[in-house]
Amino acid sequence: ETGVTQTPRHLVMGMTNKKSLKCEQHLGHNAMYWYKQSAKKPLELMFVYSLEERVENNSVPSRFSPECPNSSHLFLHLHTLQPEDSALYLCASSQDPTGGNEKLFFGSGTQLSVL
Amino acid sequence: DQQVKQNSPSLSVQEGRISILNCDYTNSMFDYFLWYKKYPAEGPTFLISISSIKDKNEDGRFTVFLNKSAKHLSLHIVPSQPGDSAVYFCAASAIPGGGADGLTFGKGTHLIIQP
Secondary structure, X not given: OOOEEEEOOEEEEOOOXXXXXXXXXOOOOOEEEEEEEOOOOOOEEXXXXXXXXXXXXXXXXXXXXXXXXXXOEEEEEEEOOOXXXXXXXXXXXXXXXXXXXXXOEEOOOEEEEEO | OOOEEOXXXXXXXXXXXXXXXXXXXXXXXXXXXXXXEEOOOOOOEEEEEEEOOOOEXXXXXXXXXXXXXXXXXXXXXXXXXXXXXXXXEEEEEOOHHHHHHOOEEOOOEEEEEEO
């Protein structure tokens, strides 16, 4: 496989459920990101991991918990979500978040619905 | 307050004509600007970028123009083709890759190429 792959593509969960989103990049990049796209809103940065260390969390609610076990894998653990958390969650990677290659490579996203 | 604005949610252009997508920004610290293209059920893919030291960057049918004094950039596609129908996101950053702040995105413009 090449690029950035995300699973699952679609997820429906209740407010009391616990689920995890998975992202894997096959590009040898050093940084990985979680973005959220709500309807009629711009993509919003949630978390950045550079060389497996979290750089920024942008005041995301604690019901979202990221995990980056290595430079190729990124998880977003979800628990006790609210209906307003329904959105498209996009994972991205880049070669170097501090300079050089400015391009982000995105996965196809997980469309999350919270009932 | 939105720092990157795409004021046209949608744009319809006839095949073979020029498509012009506009983007305005408010943060004078932004120095790098990117355009991403997104098809339904796929993640955004990088299209073209420009840094503030340039006012124009061209790649095949795609040209991005930057007017820093007006805090405005535009993407020109000529000639427009049916496969160009997609949502186009403008993004900006103060440093390549966005660093800890990631990229700041606009809401997107849905381009529809009419046969």
